[in-house]
Amino acid sequence: MTVAATEPRVVAARRRVPRGSARRHIIAAATELFARRGYEATSVQEIVAAAEVTKGALYHWFGSKSELLTSIYRELLAEQTARLRDIAEGPGPVQERLRAAALDVVAHTADHVDELTVWARSAHLLDDEQAEATRRERRAYHDLFRDLVREGQDAGVVRTDVSATVITHMFLSALGNTHTWFRPDGPLTFAEVGEQLVALFVGGLRP
Structure with a gap:
């Protein structure tokens, strides 16, 4: 019986900002997006993507988009x-x-x-x-x-x-x-x- 060789699965890690700088990145990303797209048109997901942080990191610092x-x-x-x-x-x-x-x-x-x-x-x-x-x-x-x-x-x-x-x-x-x-x-x-x-x-x- 032939056993097919399998390659180890490699999952690319998503880039994250250094620990301790997440808050600053969130504020910078939110400011840029709010200025360019408007506050109402900007989603939390877009902010965390631009800031390269998790949604949990955003909610650690800010309870909501309005609080941000x-x-x-x-x-x-x-x-x-x-x-x-x-x-x-x-x-x-x-x-x-x-x-x-x-x-x-x-x-x-x-x-x-x-x-x-x-x-x-x-x-x-x-x-x-x-x-x-x-x-x-x-x-x-x-x-x-x-x-x-x-x-x-x-x-x-x-x-x-x-x-x-x-x-x-x-x-x-x-x-x-x-x-x-x-x-x-x-x-x-x-x-x-x-x-x-x-x-x-x-x-x-x-x-």
Whole structure:
């Protein structure tokens, strides 16, 4: 009786990202897919495939796709808030700190324009609990910026005929809505647009 020789079965192992870097890869993949395809049109399976991780790894770090979206924004907001606090509590005349704070939020936004654009377009899809948590953190950032404006008003270097709250919302809203009309193939970069917004902001503060 002839026994057919059999070759050992070789199963190619699917490539996986190194242990410890899965979370970073998930966030990067999700950001790229959300920006290119939209949050609603992107599936969890597409995210894990692009990130080269298992679905279990994604759910280890994030309870859902909406939690992933929220985490991307909240981490950027926490970073932005820490930077603003360092500037607000730092040395120098208040008018210089105000200008530095405005330039810093522009620079940070330009560095993370994809993530922030995804958030601006998709935040309304979150459930009430997630939305309220991010609103609280966003209000804390606004309050910190507003207090710096008020310090300028108290020092006599910022106009007082407009409330600090209106000044703050005017600048941050203008910057936050830039994604609705900015075009990467236009004559200005996002950073240049932001710098022009800062010029208008600083110029409009003078008493």
